[in-house]
Amino acid sequence: MAFDLTLSRDHELIRDSVRAFAEEVIRPRAAEIDRTREFPVDNWRRCAEMNLTGMMVPEEHGGAGLDGVSYSIAIEEISRACATTGVILSVNNSLFCMPLLRYGSDAQKKTYLVPHARGEKIGAYCLTEAGCGSDAAALQTRAVRKGDRYLLTGNKVFVTSGEAAHTFLVYATIDPALKHKGICAFLVERGFPGVGLGKPERKMGITASGSVEVVLQGAEVPAANLLGAEGDGFKIAMATLDGGRIGIASQALGIGRAALEEAIAYSRDRQAFGQPIASFQAIQWKLADMATEIDAARLLTWRAAWLKDRGGRVSLYTSMAKLYASEACMRAAKEAMQIHGGYGYINDYTVERLFRDARITEIYEGTSEIQRLVIAKEILKGAEG
Numbered sequence: 001m002a003f004d005l006t007l008s009r010d011h012e013l014i015r016d017s018v019r020a021f022a023e024e025v026i027r028p029r030a031a032e033i034d035r036t037r038e039f040p041v042d043n044w045r046r047c048a049e050m051n052l053t054g055m056m057v058p059e060e061h062g063g064a065g066l067d068g069v070s071y072s073i074a075i076e077e078i079s080r081a082c083a084t085t086g087v088i089l090s091v092n093n094s095l096f097c098m099p100l101l102r103y104g105s106d107a108q109k110k111t112y113l114v115p116h117a118r119g120e121k122i123g124a125y126c127l128t129e130a131g132c133g134s135d136a137a138a139l140q141t142r143a144v145r146k147g148d149r150y151l152l153t154g155n156k157v158f159v160t161s162g163e164a165a166h167t168f169l170v171y172a173t174i175d176p177a178l179k180h181k182g183i184c185a186f187l188v189e190r191g192f193p194g195v196g197l198g199k200p201e202r203k204m205g206i207t208a209s210g211s212v213e214v215v216l217q218g219a220e221v222p223a224a225n226l227l228g229a230e231g232d233g234f235k236i237a238m239a240t241l242d243g244g245r246i247g248i249a250s251q252a253l254g255i256g257r258a259a260l261e262e263a264i265a266y267s268r269d270r271q272a273f274g275q276p277i278a279s280f281q282a283i284q285w286k287l288a289d290m291a292t293e294i295d296a297a298r299l300l301t302w303r304a305a306w307l308k309d310r311g312g313r314v315s316l317y318t319s320m321a322k323l324y325a326s327e328a329c330m331r332a333a334k335e336a337m338q339i340h341g342g343y344g345y346i347n348d349y350t351v352e353r354l355f356r357d358a359r360i361t362e363i364y365e366g367t368s369e370i371q372r373l374v375i376a377k378e379i380l381k382g383a384e385g
């Protein structure tokens, strides 16, 4: 498929302004957020002021009206400074606002899309359950229609931003025997009767992203909060993840780039055998591989974003981008740590956090194994790579 990745003047302006904002506001707090594990509400507010909470939502619905490449650029820049803030933004943008924009009724857009796109409220996405992650169609959370409402019962796990979220996009089934055709998507407010939170998860990386279990005990959801039609939920979930995976690929780019920059700075400075270690080929080859892979990942990610803006199914491209960017990011973080030697293993050094943050990009929004499965399915169907 033909595509054009020439950056416009607007793209460059977005890159420069988000980079400056991230360096001035987001980066100085990243280590502290990692240490305290406190959901960075202040970062969220500052990002909202910068119009980063509903980037691809049209202005009439409270967003910034930008394209997917701008979104990718912004998530990369924020994640380069703080991967926790990057994923919180990515979830609200890609996994909450975009399905609302695409499938929401006018009333749902007014009530939910506008405040979430403006960043007055935080959105979360509830698909995964304790017994099903990769096999999303096997979810067991039940939705039972009672008059003008649905009662939702089940538990959702690892819900990013769950601790702070105002609204959850919850996937539940009206009949597990219908498999994916029984799944529905619901807009569930945190304050609805029967909605509770479990214990916060203590994680290896992105420690402050507010991951928590969402407990639904006959949660009362107005029928008007069904997103799309009954049975549309699985396709909404999958199409939404096609966009989400661009966000995670962009987060991986940011973490990987930060790792490369740390490695370059350290290898110029660190002396061994009477010279900076950057003068050794063993180090230069690592840096060259990191830079090349990050650049290749960026091109895949921008291609996916560019194609997604033009409509149609883009699973092949978003899965390729997410797979390659996350694995390139992990390799970059590992090599950056290796270049730092023992210092890289010490909490005080940024590469130690980057290494921990990188790991999740290969797992959430579909593991690398699931991305390979999607890619293989698409190319065997005859989709173009």
Ligand code: CAA
Binding pocket: 087, 091, 125, 127, 128, 133, 134, 135, 136, 137, 158, 159, 160, 180, 234, 235, 238, 239, 241, 242, 313, 315, 364, 365, 366, 367, 370, 373, 374
């Ligand atoms: N867009 C639109 N429709 C899609 C689609 C897509 N991307 N993918 C599948 N579908 C449709 C298919 O066309 C099919 O439709 P029909 O019924 O009309 O034939 C239907 O959905 C079922 O498709 P499959 O048979 O391919 O479904 P499957 O059960 O084999 O599952 C899967 C496919 C790729 C494995 C999927 O379950 C998957 O992506 N799993 C990973 C789940 C995941 O990524 N979870 C992330 C949780 S969110 C998160 O991580 C957020 C966070 O914390 C930051």
